[in-house]
Amino acid sequence: MTxxxxxxxxxxxxxxxxxxxxxxxxxxxxxxxxxxxxxYGAMARVKSLLxxxxxxxxxxxxxxxxxxxxxxxTVDSVPLIRERVAEEKSGSxxxxxxxxxxxxxxxxxxxxxxxxxxxxxxxxxxxxxxxxVYMSSHLTEQMNHPLSDYLSKQDxxxxxxxTLVIGAPSMVGRYSSLAGISLTY
Amino acid sequence: xADSASVNRWTPxxxxxxxxxxxxxxxxxxxDASAFTELVKRFxxxxxxxxxxxxxxxxxxxxxVQETFVRIYRRRKEIENVASFTSFLMRIATNFAIxxxxxxxxxxxxxxxxxxxxxxxxxxxxxRVRTPSEMLDDKVTMQEIRKAMDKLAPRQxxxxxxxxxxxxxxxxxAAIMECTEATVRSNLHIARAKLKQILTKRLSx
Ligand SMILES: [Zn+2]
Numbered sequence: 001m002t003x004x005x006x007x008x009x010x011x012x013x014x015x016x017x018x019x020x021x022x023x024x025x026x027x028x029x030x031x032x033x034x035x036x037x038x039x040y041g042a043m044a045r046v047k048s049l050l051x052x053x054x055x056x057x058x059x060x061x062x063x064x065x066x067x068x069x070x071x072x073x074t075v076d077s078v079p080l081i082r083e084r085v086a087e088e089k090s091g092s093x094x095x096x097x098x099x100x101x102x103x104x105x106x107x108x109x110x111x112x113x114x115x116x117x118x119x120x121x122x123x124x125x126x127x128x129x130x131x132x133v134y135m136s137s138h139l140t141e142q143m144n145h146p147l148s149d150y151l152s153k154q155d156x157x158x159x160x161x162x163t164l165v166i167g168a169p170s171m172v173g174r175y176s177s178l179a180g181i182s183l184t185y
Numbered sequence: 186x187a188d189s190a191s192v193n194r195w196t197p198x199x200x201x202x203x204x205x206x207x208x209x210x211x212x213x214x215x216x217d218a219s220a221f222t223e224l225v226k227r228f229x230x231x232x233x234x235x236x237x238x239x240x241x242x243x244x245x246x247x248x249x250v251q252e253t254f255v256r257i258y259r260r261r262k263e264i265e266n267v268a269s270f271t272s273f274l275m276r277i278a279t280n281f282a283i284x285x286x287x288x289x290x291x292x293x294x295x296x297x298x299x300x301x302x303x304x305x306x307x308x309x310x311x312x313r314v315r316t317p318s319e320m321l322d323d324k325v326t327m328q329e330i331r332k333a334m335d336k337l338a339p340r341q342x343x344x345x346x347x348x349x350x351x352x353x354x355x356x357x358x359a360a361i362m363e364c365t366e367a368t369v370r371s372n373l374h375i376a377r378a379k380l381k382q383i384l385t386k387r388l389s390x
Contacts, residue, residue: 011374046381050349053330055237066250067225073251074258075218 001029006036014044207267214264221261225254232278238346239282240289241331249285253278272360279347279361283339290335333383341376348373 006029012018013026030037204212204223212220229250236249256277257264264270334342340362347358348369355366355373362369 011370011377042381042385043377046377046384047349049330049384050345050380051352053238053350055234056243058233058243062247063226063229066229066247067222070225070229070251070254071222073255075221 001025003029003033003036006030006033007039010036010040010043013040014047206270210264210267210270213270214261216261221258228274229254232274235275235278235346235351236282238334238350239279239286239342241335245282245285245289249278249282252281256281268360272357275347275361276363279343283343286339286342329384330380333380336383337376337379341372341379344369344372345376345380349377 006026009018009022009026013023016023018026030040204220206224206227209220209224209227213224232250232253233246237243237246240246240249253274257274260273260277264273334346337345344358344362347353347361348355353361355369358369359366
């Protein structure tokens with residue numbers, strides 16, 4: 001087997017997809033040819049490195065929180081919109097969507113940076129924030145602190161008005177595709 | 186972000202719950218909300234890991250997870266069977282991740298340039314590399330792999346992620362990427378050759 005033949009079979013050799021005969025031929029060539037052996041070594045090394053690469057695990061709470069948000073954006077949002085449409089026949093679609101999403105998401109939500117920035121007394125950043133942010137009600141309770149410890153009067157008003165919701169520290173996310181809502185963090 | 190010790194490869198979702206994946210998919214297509222919720226629980230990790238590997242950060246991975254499920258929910262009537270559910274789901278995820286990746290990178294010249302690496306160039310490259318296996322030692326960190334992956338064209342990147350990183354078969358990758366196995370092979374070959382080149386160069390500099 002030539003070097004050219006060997007190199008053309010290296011991918012399949014590495015993936016263990018050659019027939020036993022072909023694999024034996026490749027092995028024989030590699031044993032005899034230093035150059036092809038070096039090439040094989042490098043390719044096999046790349047594949048093995050890739051196989052070992054890992055992703056940092058998000059905090060365990062993330063999985064239930066993101067499930068809840070997906071729930072709010074799919075299953076829960078449809079009947080809510082229908083109810084609202086039936087109740088009040090006027091009102092823009094965007095407002096309906098917004099209230100549906102915010103209502104559904106009130107069981108959910110997030111934003112560490114918001115909490116952190118308020119703890120630090122960094123009010124200027126939040127003053128400019130136009131987009132709604134989410135927070136989980138059960139997590140708010142767990143925090144055992146009145147919102148006033150964390151939030152400006154302005155943001156508390158926005159919570160009351162449904163344009164701001166806050167949530168778990170683990171749940172920092174970007175929700176660019178929520179209708180009528182773009183979140184910042 | 187906690188420990189990164191675990192090697193989170195793709196694994197078939199747990200089956201220890203009451204309903205099997207085929208039953209859940211069947212329910213989902215027929216508007217059973219609880220089936221959808223359960224499918225989200227079982228597949229969210231697979232999507233997150235894949236998206237994180239493509240985009241390299243939590244916020245983007247989170248966006249891909251959410252958007253993928255929102256999209257498949259809206260398009261659930263297009264699902265024909267269980268097998269098509271998994272590849273449809275992963276296809277939505279990879280396509281959205283690729284879009285995000287392109288947005289993040291802008292229109293780059295580097296990828297196109299690397300794309301045009303011919304077979305000849307690759308052979309030439311391998312000739313230049315005298316002792317590649319020595320250079321590609323454990324000093325190649327995961328971060329360096331990430332940076333090298335960033336230089337691949339999106340479809341090559343996804344192919345090598347699905348196949349070499351997540352350990353999926355060529356048939357599965359072809360189904361997700363909506364291409365032939367021959368295309369998977371060729372993308373894989375190009376991607377591996379580029380990664381080898383980039384990683385080797387990085388270490389010798
Ligand atoms: Zn040779």
